[in-house]
Amino acid sequence: MAKKIGILTSGGDAPGLNPVIAGYTKTAIKNGFEVIGFLDGWKGLIEGYYENLTLDRVKEIVQEGGTILGSSRTNPRKEEKGFERIFETLKKLDIYAFAACGGDDTLGVAKELNEKGANVVGVPKTIDNDLEATDQTFGFDTSINIAMDAIDRLRTTARSHHRIFVLELMGRHSGWIALEAGMAGNANAIIIPEFDYPLAELCKLLKKRHEGTRTYSIVVVAEGVSFPEMKEKVEKAGKDSFGNIILANLKVGEFLADEIKERTGLPVRAVTLGHIQRGGPPSAYDRFLGLRYGAKAAELIHTGKFGRMASLQGTNIADVPIEKAVAKRKIVSKELWLLAKSFFG
Numbered sequence: 001m002a003k004k005i006g007i008l009t010s011g012g013d014a015p016g017l018n019p020v021i022a023g024y025t026k027t028a029i030k031n032g033f034e035v036i037g038f039l040d041g042w043k044g045l046i047e048g049y050y051e052n053l054t055l056d057r058v059k060e061i062v063q064e065g066g067t068i069l070g071s072s073r074t075n076p077r078k079e080e081k082g083f084e085r086i087f088e089t090l091k092k093l094d095i096y097a098f099a100a101c102g103g104d105d106t107l108g109v110a111k112e113l114n115e116k117g118a119n120v121v122g123v124p125k126t127i128d129n130d131l132e133a134t135d136q137t138f139g140f141d142t143s144i145n146i147a148m149d150a151i152d153r154l155r156t157t158a159r160s161h162h163r164i165f166v167l168e169l170m171g172r173h174s175g176w177i178a179l180e181a182g183m184a185g186n187a188n189a190i191i192i193p194e195f196d197y198p199l200a201e202l203c204k205l206l207k208k209r210h211e212g213t214r215t216y217s218i219v220v221v222a223e224g225v226s227f228p229e230m231k232e233k234v235e236k237a238g239k240d241s242f243g244n245i246i247l248a249n250l251k252v253g254e255f256l257a258d259e260i261k262e263r264t265g266l267p268v269r270a271v272t273l274g275h276i277q278r279g280g281p282p283s284a285y286d287r288f289l290g291l292r293y294g295a296k297a298a299e300l301i302h303t304g305k306f307g308r309m310a311s312l313q314g315t316n317i318a319d320v321p322i323e324k325a326v327a328k329r330k331i332v333s334k335e336l337w338l339l340a341k342s343f344f345g
């Protein structure tokens, strides 16, 4: 009888999840496994909700955005008997092993489950690209292209009206999206969580740019940026089940636009790109990367390499211990930040 294995997608979705599911399912079936997908992240594993993944089910999903399995931010540590129920489901459904696709929160749970005896492998997912131990996560490429397109579009209207646009992009702990999309979109200033950029310095730069009358500016800010002036807002923002601040309650882009307006008197508009950065079809790069990550995860199970995560190293897909991915965050280096800063103005 074929061994049964599972897969789940957890946390914020990322373009490329369906290619991962397709790559995983096809490779696993080729290796003689039966495959099921748990629904809505850890929730499906806790509750025992799943669907069968057949070659027919995955044959047309590579080009689709989102995840056919659904996702959630359910944290088993916060659910009553969360881990116990997961082990019950695995036993009841006779699951030999499974793959968890997610960012640091999801992979942290995967690591813990592996330590408790479950046969788990990981796939690095997050549009934020802030996972250590892999050169790039899938979803990031699609999101920076969407963000760059947004900058290009804002530029034409900013130019027509001689306005400043503040564009808030995703990036909770790290500024990869803001930095790369901002540089590619030729933004006039980019502000990221890793490095301080005082409001006074930004306003000085903008005032200088707007000395003439027929000018405009684009300022890109990562959602995770917190200015010292926002202390009170941060305290009131609230936290999700993994203890992350709910950034949608902070609205750093709007805060920044208001501050610029007040300090410079210049015309400013704030735009938050939000979940558009995660929606729609994955880029070719993310489809290719997702398929390879999925196939690697299935191979890791086939060869019994549990507790490991598929990892991009240069152009190769290798594997690393999951704990290496969650030990620390991949943040923007000072060198890159200084390069970006040298193009401001």
Ligand code: F6P
Binding pocket: 011, 012, 013, 073, 103, 126, 127, 128, 170, 171, 172, 223, 247, 278
């Ligand atoms: O973790 C990826 C991410 O897209 C972050 O950039 C963002 O802060 C968060 O998810 C948004 O979460 P939610 O989908 O729960 O609003």
